[in-house]
Amino acid sequence: MVRPGGRSARVQQSVHAAVRELVAEVGRDALTVPMVATRAGVTPSTIYRRWGDLQELLSDVAVERLRPETDPADLGSLRADLDAWAEQFIDEMASPPGRAYIRDALLGDPDGTNAGQCSAYAAEQIDVVLARAAQRGEPVPETELVIDRVVAPIMYRILFRPGRLDAAYARELVTHALDARQTEAGARLTRAAAPRRSKKKSGH
Amino acid sequence: MVRPGGRSARVQQSVHAAVRELVAEVGRDALTVPMVATRAGVTPSTIYRRWGDLQELLSDVAVERLRPETDPADLGSLRADLDAWAEQFIDEMASPPGRAYIRDALLGDPDGTNAGQCSAYAAEQIDVVLARAAQRGEPVPETELVIDRVVAPIMYRILFRPGRLDAAYARELVTHALDARQTEAGARLTRAAAPRRSKKKSGH
DNA sequence: AGCTTAATGCGATTTTGTTGCTTCTAGGCG
DNA sequence: CGCCTAGAAGCAACAAAATCGCATTAAGCT
Structure with a gap:
């Protein structure tokens, strides 16, 4: 039986809050489970039982923070x-805290659920933009194509390369993703079903 | 002062070997630092001092295993x-052990050194292929462009999406990377200096 | 060979992680 | 409305791990 409300929910909230506070105060490296437990007003065993270890807890918190809060702005054209x-x-993800959240989300994630969720967030945002453009009558590429050509290069650089990521690079990637010939040819590239979220027991 | 030879080197070798053996025997989840230390015939404090924690040690071992052993095959054309x-x-990286190594390499890597090294391995391999093609007189894209259009989408899927990765997808990505117009336009995309390896104290 | 110093070994100590059991409470049912 | 049930949290004893000071070893240099 799942218990989404009541005490369980309060415990989860206070634990998450404690993690966010302590990460800000002492840094992620100094964070320990007993420390979080004390701040949250729970016993360590509660955290160990619900999350397993610090990594999974951080992963849980990170995915929360990576969830986009608003729909992308409507600036009148697909390009814009x-x-x-x-x-x-890029601003959000390539910043030091953003990189840290991405790493944490990937980290304590044995089954890839959290990573899939991150990807799904990006796909949803892109879908909104593409649907609006289609509504306007603009030709639109597949979501998968935009992910391959815009999101993937950005994430690859964030995770694997020290190099800089700026707005100019973003524009180049978008230009390329919207290239007319590529957009038509892109249909061939469609594959890889969208990941679905299977709630954890700690459901939030 | 760095001590690349003698006892330090022997300790490192035996620790790495112990990790590989134990991962195969008991699995990564059951692995502990004291366990590795016993198998390697060293004291736990040696491992803690040199690697910090299990994650960094695993990251170290993972990067070793991700190092390509041979140059890419010469099949007579850039395309091939x-x-x-x-x-x-894809075969190597998307397999369960490959994914595990990638995760480990990214994991215990506070400064991104190991991740940069993984990226550098791929870049080196691509450079070999491109240099050979240039030698033949074929038009070649920039290394960065191949990374953005072939490597990045593959790694993104491996890390973030459950979807399938097959040879057909690889060919589509290569087709796209070699597209003539894109190859010319690609010069604009060049940026992000190649990462350089700064040896750890445990130097291998 | 002798010197210097990084690196390892060893053991005491602290901290973290685990487990069995009890207590509490949300949600379901009569 | 109050009992019942079972999942979740608390508690405490225990096991395992990580840390630290100090002694010892041995690379690398002159």
């Missing part, structure tokens, strides 16, 4: 919307 | 070489 979205994506 | 390389890349 995608540009703005990609630029904001 | 890249196809073959991408296909092999």
Whole structure:
């Protein structure tokens, strides 16, 4: 039986809050489970039982923070919307805290659930932009194509390369993703079903 | 002062070997630092001092295993070489052990050194293929462009999406990377200096 | 060979992680 | 409305791990 409300929910909230506070105060490296437990006003065993270890807890918190809060801005054209979205994506994800959240989300994630969720967030945002453009009558590429050509290169650089990521790079990627010939040819590239979220027992 | 030889080197070798053996025997989840230390014939404090924690040790071992052992095959044309390389890349990286190594490499890597090294391995391999093609007089894209269009989408799927990765997908990515117009336009995309390896104290 | 110093070994100590059992409470049912 | 049930949290004893100071070993240099 799942218990989404009552005490369980309060415990989860206070634990999450404690993690966020302590990460800000002492840094992620100094964080320990007993420390979080004390701050949250619970016993360590509660955390160990619900999350297993610090990594999974951090992963849980990280996915929460990576969830986009608003729909992408509507600037009147697909080009402008995608540009703005990609630029904001880079700003959020490539910043030191953003990188840390991405790493944490990937980290304590044995089954890839959290990683899939992150990807799904990006796909949803792109879908909104593309649907709006289609509504306007603009030709639109497949979501998968935008992920391959815009999101993937950005994430690859964030995770694997020290190099810089700026707005100009974002625009180049978008230009390329919207290239007419590529957009038509892109249908061939469609594959890889969208990941679905299977709630954890700690459901939030 | 760095001590690349003698006892330090022997300790490192035996620790790495112990990790590989134990991962195969008991699995990564059951692995502990004291266990590795016993198998390697060293004291736990040695491992803690040199590697910090289990994650960094695993990251160290993972990078070793992700190092390509041979140059990409020469099949007579850029297209064939890249196809073959991408296909092999997917085979190795998308397999369960490959994914595990990638995760480990990213995991215990506070400064991104190991991740940069993984990226550098791929870049080196691609450079070999491209240099050979240039030698033959074929038009070649920038290394960065191949990374953005072939490597990045593959790694993104491996890390974030449950979907399938097969040879057909690899070929589509290569086709797209070699597209003539894109190859010319690609010069604009060049940025992000190649990462350089700064040896750890445990130097291997 | 002798010197210097990084690296390892060893053991005491602290901290973290695990487990069995009890207590509490949300949600279901009569 | 109050009992019942079972999942979740608390508690405490225990096991395992990580840390630290100090002694010892041995690379690398002159």
